[in-house]
């Protein structure tokens with residue numbers, strides 16, 4: 005499938021069975037496995053810290069110096085993920101274990117024991133062997149196809165831990181503050197939406213049968229998931245990688261933002277009506293759960309990122325300590341009382357781990373206010389070590405210090421030489437903070453990377469004095485301490501409570517920190533009114549503000565449009581605004597009528613992405629809470645990058661009676677329950693589906709319906725346009741083991757299952773072990789309609805890793821170089837990198853075409 009040529013330096017870990025040998029590669033790419041695996045200061049520091057028991061030290065270093073097994077996760081709804089997992093078990097494992105490689109039978113992929121439902125797996129056979137050794141070809145095809153369509157996600161095993169210990173429940177509000185590229189956000193949304201489809205179907209069934217509606221919080225919105233995940237990243241380009249990942253999840257419960265987590269703005273909610281005649285109080289969103297998977301030095305990923313052996317130095321961790329504290333402090337401020345923050349890093353360095361926890365707890369007012377939750381009984385089967393109570397700090401010069409007193413003494417006697425990065429908060433203080441409740445996972449315990457995970461519970465509101473002090477600290481120290489990040493934040497104090505910041509994109513924001521813990525965006529002088537990221541040249545200034553004041557006098561819609569256009573013209577990044585539609589507009593009314601939608605389906609949550617608020621091409625759907633947030637914060641400087649599931653797409657209709665709005669696969673999962681029986685058809689036999697998958701635009705006129713078995717008469721009688729094809733699991737011979745739904749389009753002369761080519765191929769491979777080429781029956785047909793229709797029928801393709809100009813015009817990006825001037829060891833704990841996707845052969849140009857429709 006993929007191009008394999010030496011396009012870029014690969015992330016290859018070739019060289020045999022996890023041994024990191026130096027075997028030459030068959031292509032011209034750099035063999036990183038040949039990089040030296042030693043670093044005197046790194047090894048000395050961790051030996052001196054004694055992070056593992058004496059008897060395990062050799063095993064620890066041995067594991068560190070060998071290649072990391074590949075690991076992946078089955079994603080999506082549980083039933084679907086289990087169905088894909090079953091294919092691995094029943095078809096590919098027997099095949100793999102019969103392959104002989106270097107004189108031995110290949111190791112089978114194995115499930116990660118502690119991962120719920122065994123949905124995470126790892127395998128020790130090197131990736132390049134799987135890719136290039138012919139007997140693995142069909143397994144490789146399966147992996148690539150399922151990864152391509154989002155059913156499998158490559159992710160480091162240890163990186164899967166934090167979301168699992170967050171105790172996510174339906175209906176919760178969750179914030180992932182440092183979320184790109186989005187592996188953990190994907191897990192979070194799966195947990196948040198767990199069981200949604202079953203619940204909604206139960207409600208619909210009860211309604212149809214005159215039974216009582218379901219009780220309980222989970223059924224508050226007729227079984228639809230009411231929770232919210234806000235996934236954030238400071239880096240604009242990476243925030244768009246996040247958008248790509250989030251779009252694959254097709255959830256209306258997600259908002260992606262692009263802010264600095266240390267000063268993440270408070271999100272306004274609509275005020276409740278005042279009962280006493282006084283002005284209504286401002287309300288802000290507080291979170292049940294926050295994940296602070298902070299930027300870190302990443303030495304826990306060293307088995308995968310071999311460059312860390314060369315680049316590791318003590319300054320990396322020391323330089324991140326303050327930023328990590330600030331991110332954790334801001335998390336705790338935004339948390340509900342009783343809520344939990346999971347703080348995690350892929351670094352083993354206590355200066356980034358326990359020292360950060362201890363300092364944040366102290367700043368909050370102690371363990372009565374914020375307490376660590378014991379993790380030792382969580383995820384039975386996972387071998388872990390307790391958090392450290394005592395530790396030492398290595399300075400820039402490689403000297404190791406036991407405590408702060410010794411540093412101060414040295415400073416008094418010999419000056420600051422090499423000590424300037426050291427701070428008191430980095431050292432163990434002897435406080436009675438139960439740091440052992442955190443968990444440390446090391447490579448040798450179960451052949452993984454290393455990770456640090458902790459859970460903090462907010463017992464009571466933070467004390468206002470501490471809040472203000474810590475916020476003042478955020479303001480005062482921001483410039484110095486974030487300079488090492490990949491972005492160049494600058495912050496300056498404006499007044500005791502007003503803070504002007506210029507973020508990584510050059511966007512100027514005014515934040516008001518006066519409210520107990522609220523960081524409110526009060527003005528964004530250069531923001532494109534709602535979401536835009538300003539150009540670097542747009543630094544705040546008096547003239548800018550005057551311009552802004554004038555602009556605010558313009559009608560909102562015109563202003564947004566003109567500013568978006570200006571940005572487009574300048575090639576600057578911008579986001580189209582989120583505009584909700586009136587439920588009574590003719591377009592939505594026609595959709596409601598055509599699909600016979602149940603009155604239980606909320607018609608007031610549809611939105612479009614254009615300043616005019618016009619339903620012209622794509623209509624998106626969000627939850628009620630996402631709508632409240634997007635509307636309430638519009639024009640207030642929140643940088644919303646993405647939200648909404650594409651649910652309806654306008655199509656050239658084959659007749660005036662046909663609704664031109666077809667249901668898009670992304671939104672079908674949510675809508676299908678509420679579609680009336682008049683636009684639903686059922687299919688039972690696998691072979692009928694196979695025909696619809698292999699043939700694009702199969703003929704459908706005159707007697708063609710007879711070739712479609714049980715589906716034929718249903719489609720013969722179905723008026724043209726889009727309908728819902730439903731497949732129920734059945735025990736019958738030739739029946740299906742899982743429930744599936746698809747949008748099916750009927751035209752004058754053909755039918756078409758509306759699925760992108762790559763999804764069709766993946767499904768053919770999984771259900772039928774069939775990788776024969778797809779047949780485009782349209783090509784064999786005499787053109788009947790006009791050629792414009794054909795052109796309009798193409799679905800825009802999605803990108804995988806790189807942001808690009810989205811043909812949907814939802815997202816338009818001009819990329820900017822935000823990289824740090826110096827080589828920097830800020831590890832992003834990447835699970836999927838561009839480089840790796842290229843290795844997998846998943847380059848953009850190789851992706852199949854999108855959905856096609858025919859009006860013929």
Ligand SMILES: C[S@@+](CC[C@H](N)C(=O)[O-])C[C@H]1O[C@@H](n2cnc3c(N)ncnc32)[C@H](O)[C@@H]1O
Nearest residue numbers: 182183184185186187188238264265297299832
């Ligand atoms: C360890 S990675 C996160 C990995 C991610 N949680 C996942 O599982 O895919 C850290 C991320 O934090 C982002 N970041 C760095 N400094 C930040 C800040 N001050 N605010 C928000 N995000 C930040 C980086 O751009 C990077 O994407």
